[in-house]
Amino acid sequence: MLGIRWFLVICIVLAILLPLTAQTSSSALQPTEELQPRFSSAFALVHRAEAAGATREETADLVLLLNKALQLSEEATRLPGSETQRVALLAQANETLGRVETEATRLEVTASQRTFTNRIAAYVTGGIGALLATIAYAYGGYIWRRYRIKRTFQMRILPKVK
Amino acid sequence: MSSQSRRFLLVVFLTFLVIFEMVAYVTTTPRPREQFFQLYILGANRLLSDYYPNNDPNIGVGDLVRWHVGVTDSMGSVQLVVIRIKLANQTIRPPDDLQAQPSPAPLITEFRRFIQDNETWEMPFFWQIVNADMPEGYTRILEMQINNETYQVPGLTALDGHNFRVILELWTWETQSETLQFGWSSGNERRVAWLQVWFNMTSSARQ
Numbered sequence: 001m002l003g004i005r006w007f008l009v010i011c012i013v014l015a016i017l018l019p020l021t022a023q024t025s026s027s028a029l030q031p032t033e034e035l036q037p038r039f040s041s042a043f044a045l046v047h048r049a050e051a052a053g054a055t056r057e058e059t060a061d062l063v064l065l066l067n068k069a070l071q072l073s074e075e076a077t078r079l080p081g082s083e084t085q086r087v088a089l090l091a092q093a094n095e096t097l098g099r100v101e102t103e104a105t106r107l108e109v110t111a112s113q114r115t116f117t118n119r120i121a122a123y124v125t126g127g128i129g130a131l132l133a134t135i136a137y138a139y140g141g142y143i144w145r146r147y148r149i150k151r152t153f154q155m156r157i158l159p160k161v162k
Numbered sequence: 163m164s165s166q167s168r169r170f171l172l173v174v175f176l177t178f179l180v181i182f183e184m185v186a187y188v189t190t191t192p193r194p195r196e197q198f199f200q201l202y203i204l205g206a207n208r209l210l211s212d213y214y215p216n217n218d219p220n221i222g223v224g225d226l227v228r229w230h231v232g233v234t235d236s237m238g239s240v241q242l243v244v245i246r247i248k249l250a251n252q253t254i255r256p257p258d259d260l261q262a263q264p265s266p267a268p269l270i271t272e273f274r275r276f277i278q279d280n281e282t283w284e285m286p287f288f289w290q291i292v293n294a295d296m297p298e299g300y301t302r303i304l305e306m307q308i309n310n311e312t313y314q315v316p317g318l319t320a321l322d323g324h325n326f327r328v329i330l331e332l333w334t335w336e337t338q339s340e341t342l343q344f345g346w347s348s349g350n351e352r353r354v355a356w357l358q359v360w361f362n363m364t365s366s367a368r369q
Contacts, residue, residue: 036340039242040335040337040340043240043242043276043335043337044337046240047239047240047337050239050240051239056278056279056280059240059278060278062240063240063276063277063278066240066242066276067275067276070274070275070276074274118190119190122186122189122190123183123186125182125186126179126182126183126185126186127179127182127183129178129182130175130178130179130181130182130183131175131178133178133182134171134174134175134178137171137174137178138171138174
């Protein structure tokens with residue numbers, strides 16, 4: 001009976017202490033390390049947007065947000081012992097990275113559509129250009145033939161001047 | 163129009179089509195370019211001079227050294243660059259360019275930043291030795307302040323304070339392996355960029 005009571009007491013103490021130890025071990029981690037998967041994923045999405053054809057001006061805002069998140073996580077690293085502030089800064093950095101991800105995904109779609117449209121337009125323009133060049137060539141040939149015929153009929157036979 | 167003329171025009175059209183489509187392909191396909199970073203360090207007046215206070219490489223405790231460190235991204239995409247600051251003496255190996263290995267010198271601190279293609283990130287790098295001692299003819303640097311932050315130096319000594327050096331290494335984030343790497347990959351090659359500036363901390367400088 002006594003054993004069961006002790007067991008229950010130990011269980012309650014462990015239930016209180018375990019979350020505290022978990023919190024301590026997680027706070028020992030560097031914030032940039034904690035957010036590393038988020039940084040990595042946001043950065044990869046920015047790269048994908050660039051590969052899809054996003055311009056420098058379009059990615060400039062994303063780079064600003066990435067640097068802001070980096071600054072927030074570094075500030076969280078430097079905070080001396082204030083867990084609440086640290087968690088708040090990390091949450092803010094996390095939210096900023098979320099914005100980067102959303103914006104980069106949207107930008108990737110827009111840029112890839114634009115790149116596709118531009119490519120199609122370039123090839124269609126090439127086809128139209130080839131058609132116009134052929135028409136110009138045919139019309140030029142026609143004018144040239146008419147000119148030669150006209151010149152032929154304008155020819156006169158003149159006696160040779162001695 | 164005779165069928166022969168039509169056939170001839172068709173050949174002309176196809177010839178023009180091939181030429182024009184080739185032009186379209188060339189204009190819409192991005193050209194491959196050399197990918198690289200530039201890493202530089204400038205003196206107090208952002209020139210290639212005045213690296214030391216009073217142009218004297220003998221630096222004393224509390225002497226503020228003003229440098230400007232910059233990185234230019236010519237990789238064609240956004241990059242995460244990390245500048246690692248290390249402090250070494252004469253015997254510690256510098257980074258290895260051929261094997262792309264960083265220096266084993268103790269890391270003091272690092273600066274991180276995302277930069278765009280063709281963007282230059284330049285930052286002030288003001289540092290001073292704030293604590294050092296001299297055990298048996300050696301000078302040992304104990305604490306260093308960089309941009310108003312103080313860092314502990316893990317026991318770095320030099321005989322009579324000669325030939326200390328600050329090493330700056332450029333690290334980048336490799337998207338595929340999701341790790342920080344020394345230098346960067348350009349095609350199948352590994353390239354690195356690093357700088358070092360020597361200084362002394364002799365007894366005369368410390369007095």
